[in-house]
Amino acid sequence: xxxxxxxxxxxxxxxxxxxxxxxxxxxxxxxxxxxxxxxxxxxxxxxxxxxxxxxxxxxxxxxxxxxxxxxxxxxxxxxxxxxxxxxxxxxxxxxxxxxxxxxxxxxxxxxxxxxxxxxxxxxxxxxxxxx
Numbered sequence: 386x387x388x389x390x391x392x393x394x395x396x397x398x399x400x401x402x403x404x405x406x407x408x409x410x411x412x413x414x415x416x417x418x419x420x421x422x423x424x425x426x427x428x429x430x431x432x433x434x435x436x437x438x439x440x441x442x443x444x445x446x447x448x449x450x451x452x453x454x455x456x457x458x459x460x461x462x463x464x465x466x467x468x469x470x471x472x473x474x475x476x477x478x479x480x481x482x483x484x485x486x487x488x489x490x491x492x493x494x495x496x497x498x499x500x501x502x503x504x505x506x507x508x509x510x511x512x513x514x515x516x
Contacts (some may be wrong), residue, residue: 386411386412386505387409387410387411387481387504387505388409388410388411388414388505389407389408389409389479389480389481389505389506389507390407390408390410390477390479390507390508390509391405391406391407391477391479391507391509391510392405392406392407392408392510393405393406393509393510394477394510394511394512395511395512395513396513396515397469397512397513397514397515398514398515398516399469399470399471400443400468400513401465401469401514402465402466402468402469403466403469403512403515404463404464404465404466405420405421405464405466405477405479405510405512406461406462406463407419407461407462407463407464407479407506407507408459408460408461409460409461409462409481410460412460412481412505413457413460413482414456414457414460414461414462415438415457415514416438416484416485417437417482417483417484417485418435418437418481418482418484418485418486418487418496418502418503419435419436419437419455419462419465419479419480419481419482420433420434420436420453420479420480420481420482420495420497420498420503421433421434421435421453421462421477421478421480422476422477422478422480422500423473423475423476423478423512424475424476424478424509425474425475425476426490426510428475430478430498431444431446432446432473432498432499432500433446433451433453433477434451434452434453434494434495434498435453435466435486435496435497436453436455436462436496436499437482437485437486437487437496438455439494440487440495440496440497441453441454442495442496442497442498443498444498445506446472447466447473448467448510450467450468450469451464451465451466451467452464453465453466460482460483461480462481463470463472465514466498469512469514470514471514471515471516472514473512473514474512474513474514475512476508476509476510476511476512477509477511477512477513478506478507478508478509479506479507479513480500480503480505480506480507481503481504481505482502482503482504482505483504483505484499486499486502486503
């Protein structure tokens, strides 16, 4: 059974940066889609960024500010967050799929940002951005 453990969250001021990490145990990050999701109080879960091997995709709300990366040798997923805004405040979750998960549009396929496509979830970690 794959277990995911997030770290790196906390409270920051708007405009600052944070890096989230997610270590996978009981499985491998290699060959599997992995992603970050977030959920703010009273809001639906949102796919933030996803990656399959070297190919990432991210939500419009974080494009240009967040970067997802994966180190298969360390079985670790990262989310580099910069220029943080108060609306980025949420609990962030790491997720892993059993295999590759994509969505296709206009003849191109991208790593999935759909929660239902992922099989394993971390407990989540809080990120709070104050103005």
